[in-house]
Amino acid sequence: MREITIPISDETIRSLKVGEPVTLTGVMMTGRDAVHKWMIDTFIKQTRQPQGDDLEVYAAIKPLLDHGVIYHCGPVVAGLDTKEYKFVAAGPTTSIREEPYQADVMKHFNARGVIGKGGMGPKTLAGCQEVPFVYFHAIGGAASYIAQSVQKVLGVYKLDFGVPEAMWVIEVKEFPVVVTMDSHGGSQHAVIDEKSRKVFEELLAKA
Amino acid sequence: MRNLTQEILELIRRTSTDLPNDVETRLRAAVEKEAPGSAARGALETIVKNIELSRKNSTPLCQDTGTPIFYVHYPEGMSTRALKKQIREAMAEATRRSYMRPNAVDAIYDKNSGNNLGGDEFPYIHFDEVDADQPLTIELMLKGGGCENVGIQYSLPNSQLGAGRDLKGVRKVVLDAVQKAQGQGCAPGILGVAIGGDRGSSYYASKEVLFSKMGTRNEDPQLAELEERLTDEANQMGIGPMGFGGETTVLDTKITGLHRLPASYFVSVSYMCWAYRRRKMTVSGEEVIYD
Ligand code: SF4
Numbered sequence: 001m002r003e004i005t006i007p008i009s010d011e012t013i014r015s016l017k018v019g020e021p022v023t024l025t026g027v028m029m030t031g032r033d034a035v036h037k038w039m040i041d042t043f044i045k046q047t048r049q050p051q052g053d054d055l056e057v058y059a060a061i062k063p064l065l066d067h068g069v070i071y072h073c074g075p076v077v078a079g080l081d082t083k084e085y086k087f088v089a090a091g092p093t094t095s096i097r098e099e100p101y102q103a104d105v106m107k108h109f110n111a112r113g114v115i116g117k118g119g120m121g122p123k124t125l126a127g128c129q130e131v132p133f134v135y136f137h138a139i140g141g142a143a144s145y146i147a148q149s150v151q152k153v154l155g156v157y158k159l160d161f162g163v164p165e166a167m168w169v170i171e172v173k174e175f176p177v178v179v180t181m182d183s184h185g186g187s188q189h190a191v192i193d194e195k196s197r198k199v200f201e202e203l204l205a206k207a
Numbered sequence: 208m209r210n211l212t213q214e215i216l217e218l219i220r221r222t223s224t225d226l227p228n229d230v231e232t233r234l235r236a237a238v239e240k241e242a243p244g245s246a247a248r249g250a251l252e253t254i255v256k257n258i259e260l261s262r263k264n265s266t267p268l269c270q271d272t273g274t275p276i277f278y279v280h281y282p283e284g285m286s287t288r289a290l291k292k293q294i295r296e297a298m299a300e301a302t303r304r305s306y307m308r309p310n311a312v313d314a315i316y317d318k319n320s321g322n323n324l325g326g327d328e329f330p331y332i333h334f335d336e337v338d339a340d341q342p343l344t345i346e347l348m349l350k351g352g353g354c355e356n357v358g359i360q361y362s363l364p365n366s367q368l369g370a371g372r373d374l375k376g377v378r379k380v381v382l383d384a385v386q387k388a389q390g391q392g393c394a395p396g397i398l399g400v401a402i403g404g405d406r407g408s409s410y411y412a413s414k415e416v417l418f419s420k421m422g423t424r425n426e427d428p429q430l431a432e433l434e435e436r437l438t439d440e441a442n443q444m445g446i447g448p449m450g451f452g453g454e455t456t457v458l459d460t461k462i463t464g465l466h467r468l469p470a471s472y473f474v475s476v477s478y479m480c481w482a483y484r485r486r487k488m489t490v491s492g493e494e495v496i497y498d
Contacts, residue, residue: 019246021246021249034317073270074270074271074308075270075308076266076267076270076272076305076307076308077305078305088266088267088270088305089261089266089267089268089269089270089272089308090270091269091270091271093271093353094352094353094356094391096391117353117390117391117393117449118353118389118390118391118450119389119390119450137449137451139250139253139254139257139449140269140353140390140393140449140480141254141257141268141269141271141351141393141480141481141482142253142254142256142257142269143257143261143266143267143268143269143270144257144260144261144264144266144267144268145253145256145257145260146257147266147270148260162309162312162318162319162321163308163309163319164270164308164309164310164319165319176249176253178246178249178250178451180451188450188451188452189389189390189450191452192389192390192445192446192447192450192451192452193389195444195445195452196386196389196444196445196446197386199443199444199445200382200383200386200444203382203440203443203444204368204369204379204382207375
C-alpha cells in the first residue's frame with residue numbers, strides 16, 4: 001500500500017486515483033461542523049468579527065493546513081483534566097454536512113486532503129480539481145483502530161467548541177484510508193449511487 | 208432497594224466497548240463474501256480488527272458513542288425515580304472514564320453539557336413494570352448519529368415511488384431508504400422498520416425492534432418473509448460496506464407493526480450502523496448477569 005506523507009505535494013495529489021487504498025503519515029488537524037462554520041464566517045466570508053483568540057488561532061493553524069489535511073472527526077479524548085491528551089477513539093464523522101463550506105475552506109487554507117466518511121457532493125468535487133485536493137475515506141466507526149495510528153496529540157484549539165468540535169492537532173502514522181474522490185473529477189460515491197439506483201429501479205418494477 | 212450505579216456503569220462500559228456476539232459473527236461472515244483485495248473487504252477487515260482492539264483495551268468501538276437508549280423492566284414496587292437517578296449517575300461516570308464521549312448538546316444554545324446528561328430526555332429511559340417476582344432488566348442501546356441521520360419516515364401512499372398502503376408499498380419505501388442512505392450510515396447496517404402508529408410512536412417502535420437478536424424473525428409469517436426479502440434485495444443494490452461497493456449492505460431487517468389511525472399510514476425506518484451496540488443486564492436478588 002502506498003504511504004503518503006503530510007504535507008502532500010501537488011504532484012502526489014494529482015497522482016492519486018479513485019479506489020486506491022493508501023496510508024497517511026504526518027501532522028493533521030481535526031475539524032468538523034463548528035470549525036468549518038467558524039472559518040467561513042470569520043475569515044472567508046467575514047460576516048463575523050474576529051473575537052477572543054480567533055486571530056491567534058488563525059495564525060497558528062494556517063501553516064499547519066498549507067498542503068495539509070483536515071480530518072472530519074469528533075474524538076473521544078482522555079486526559080482532559082491533566083492536559084496530557086490521548087486519543088481513545090477517533091473514527092471519521094459524516095462529511096456531507098460540510099459540503100457548503102469544504103471547497104472554500106480548502107482553497108483559503110491551500111489544503112490538500114480531507115478525511116471523512118460517506119463522501120461529498122459536486123461542489124467539493126469541483127474544488128478537488130481546482131485547488132487541487134482529494135477526499136480520503138476512512139473506515140467509519142473504526143475508532144479504536146484509527147486511534148492507534150494517532151501517535152501524539154500536539155495541541156488543541158477552540159476547546160470551548162466542545163471536545164468533539166475542537167481543532168485537535170495530531171501526529172499520525174500509517175492512518176488507513178481509501179481515495180474516493182480524486183483531483184480528476186472521479187467520485188466513487190457518484191458511481192455507486194448511480195449503479196444502486198439502476199438496481200433499485202428494477203426492483204421497484206417487480207411486484 | 209440496592210444501589211446499582213456501579214453495575215449500570217459496567218453495562219455502559221460493555222455496551223460501548225464490546226459488540227454483542229451475534230453481531231460480530233455476522234460481520235466476520237461478511238468478510239468472506241467480499242473479493243480479496245477489494246476496498247469492501249479491507250473495510251470489513253478493519254472493522255473486525257477494531258472490534259478486537261476495543262474489547263482488549265476497553266475503549267469505545269466508535270467515537271460516536273451515540274444516543275443512549277435504556278429500556279428498563281422493573282418489578283412492581285421498585286422506585287423508577289431511584290433507578291433513573293442511578294442510570295444518570297452511571298452515565299456521567301462513564302463519560303468521565305471515556306467509555307462515552309460527551310454527546311449531549313443543548314440545541315438552542317449549542318452548548319455541550321460535558322457529561323452526557325441533558326434535560327430530562329438525555330439519556331432516554333423507558334420504563335415498563337413487570338410482576339413483583341420478576342427480575343429487573345436494563346437494556347441499553349447506543350444509537351449512532353451518522354446512521355440516525357439516514358433514518359427516514361414515509362407517509363403512505365407515496366405516488367413518486369408508487370407505494371400504496373400495504374406490504375408491497377412498505378417494501379418499496381424501505382428499499383428507497385437503503386438506496387438513499389448509501390454508505391452514510393456506516394454500512395453494513397441493520398434495518399428497524401415500524402409500520403403504523405403516529406409519527407412519534409412509529410419511530411420509537413422502529414428502534415425498539417432493534418433490541419432483538421440478529422436473525423430473530425417476526426412471528427407473523429408475511430412479515431418474516433418481508434424481512435428476509437428486504438435484506439436480500441437491499442444487498443442486490445451493491446452499495447457495500449462504507450458505500451465502497453460490495454456484497455453486504457444490510458446484515459438484517461426487523462419489522463414490527465402498530466395500530467394506526469384510519470387517516471395515517473407511516474413507515475419508519477431506523478438504520479443501525481455496523482456498530483450495533485446493545486447489551487442487557489438482569490438483576491435477581493444479589494446476582495447481576497450481563498448477556
Ligand atoms: S454511524 Fe455508527 S459506526 Fe458510523 S460513526 Fe456513527 S456511531 Fe460510529
